[in-house]
Amino acid sequence: MNTFKISYFAVVLIMVLAIAITLSEPLRVEANHRDRYGRLIAATGGKKGGSRTSAMTCDKSPKVCRLKGSSGRDCCRKRCVDLRTNKLNCGRCGKSCQYSEICCNGYCVNPRFDKRHCGGCFRKCNKGRSCAYGMCSYA
Numbered sequence: 001m002n003t004f005k006i007s008y009f010a011v012v013l014i015m016v017l018a019i020a021i022t023l024s025e026p027l028r029v030e031a032n033h034r035d036r037y038g039r040l041i042a043a044t045g046g047k048k049g050g051s052r053t054s055a056m057t058c059d060k061s062p063k064v065c066r067l068k069g070s071s072g073r074d075c076c077r078k079r080c081v082d083l084r085t086n087k088l089n090c091g092r093c094g095k096s097c098q099y100s101e102i103c104c105n106g107y108c109v110n111p112r113f114d115k116r117h118c119g120g121c122f123r124k125c126n127k128g129r130s131c132a133y134g135m136c137s138y139a
Helices: 002-024 062-066
Strands: 040-045 051-056 074-076 079-081 102-104 107-109
Touching: 062 074
Parallel strands: none
Antiparallel strands: 040 051, 074 079, 102 107
């Protein structure tokens, strides 16, 4: 019975030490790593100089959106977005383009019929040509 108590105590002690060592190791995270929601993950200093990871949202720290590898320079609803190209935040936060439109330099345009953006952003048709179905001078 005494051997059982000693072995049980040894197993519990090993488990506690393993957990303590795991929690005390600093975690290293790349600056451009993202979680599944597009938020940037960065290492932040914890108590006593240790490091822990946390999801930094741009509403609390807008500079996160300016880091290399960020999906955009502006913060909309806790996400970094590019207001020049984001279809759901075109030109400003919350302004979404219609189904057939795309966002070109902050403006919603229809690439199927817009002569200045025929088939895509900044694809101009030549003078006197029209845009139809995303092609200049169709038919």
